Amino acid sequence: MYRIVLKATRMAQDIVKKVIDETDIAVDATLGNGNDTLFLSNLLHRGKVYAFDIQTIAIEKFKKTIHERNIKNVILINDGHENILNYVMEAPKAIMFNLGYLPGGDEKIITRPDTTLKALSDSLKILKPGGVITLVVYTGHLGGAEEGLLIDEFIKKLDPKIYSVMQIKFANRDERAPYLIVIEKNDSYNEDKHNILC
Numbered sequence: 739m740y741r742i743v744l745k746a747t748r749m750a751q752d753i754v755k756k757v758i759d760e761t762d763i764a765v766d767a768t769l770g771n772g773n774d775t776l777f778l779s780n781l782l783h784r785g786k787v788y789a790f791d792i793q794t795i796a797i798e799k800f801k802k803t804i805h806e807r808n809i810k811n812v813i814l815i816n817d818g819h820e821n822i823l824n825y826v827m828e829a830p831k832a833i834m835f836n837l838g839y840l841p842g843g844d845e846k847i848i849t850r851p852d853t854t855l856k857a858l859s860d861s862l863k864i865l866k867p868g869g870v871i872t873l874v875v876y877t878g879h880l881g882g883a884e885e886g887l888l889i890d891e892f893i894k895k896l897d898p899k900i901y902s903v904m905q906i907k908f909a910n911r912d913e914r915a916p917y918l919i920v921i922e923k924n925d926s927y928n929e930d931k932h933n934i935l936c
């Protein structure tokens with residue numbers, strides 16, 4: 739029996755799982771402790787995962803996982819996701835962001851509004867039609883509320899003819915509880931006919 743887990747990170751994975759196929763390309767924009775990268779790697783048997791993190795400690799930790807599990811489909815990038823266009827040349831079917839700071843790591847190293855918005859805007863350009871971007875947003879830490887507000891403003895302006903956008907939030911918890919944003923690029927979207935205004 740399928741059990742629903744009402745947790746932003748888990749719901750992001752549940753949605754991505756429905757969308758990707760084993761040959762697809764995916765991006766984990768915030769590697770951190772590697773949960774999303776491992777999740778994607780396990781699904782993309784004949785595909786590829788690009789995983790970004792600015793923290794060398796996160797990259798080095800996942801290198802060990804790659805070695806221990808003999809993982810062949812993950813490309814680690816020790817750079818900011820705002821530079822995604824320099825590294826990802828194939829259209830990803832899923833791009834996952836888990837914002838904020840590395841759990842168990844340096845809480846002062848956080849995702850930042852300007853780089854997050856640049857990464858999001860560039861991610862939309864390369865996302866495959868029918869693909870999704872998920873963002874788990876945390877507003878409880880210093881700078882988190884500002885980042886959340888700017889993302890919310892940005893997604894409201896996305897053209898509904900090209901994108902379907904949902905926010906999934908707890909209705910009965912503290913307003914600082916993490917929430918999920920899902921952006922789907924409509925399957926019928928034809929790059930030749932439209933200019934993406936973002």
Ligand SMILES: C[S@@+](CC[C@H](N)C(=O)[O-])C[C@H]1O[C@@H](n2cnc3c(N)ncnc32)[C@H](O)[C@@H]1O
Nearest residue numbers: 768770771772773774791792818819836840849
């Ligand atoms: C909430 S953690 C990610 C958690 C991760 N998904 C997991 O499964 O453990 C956020 C991560 O984003 C990283 N980060 C911060 N700014 C970044 C940027 N500009 N580009 C890529 N990663 C960044 C942090 O170093 C941190 O590891």
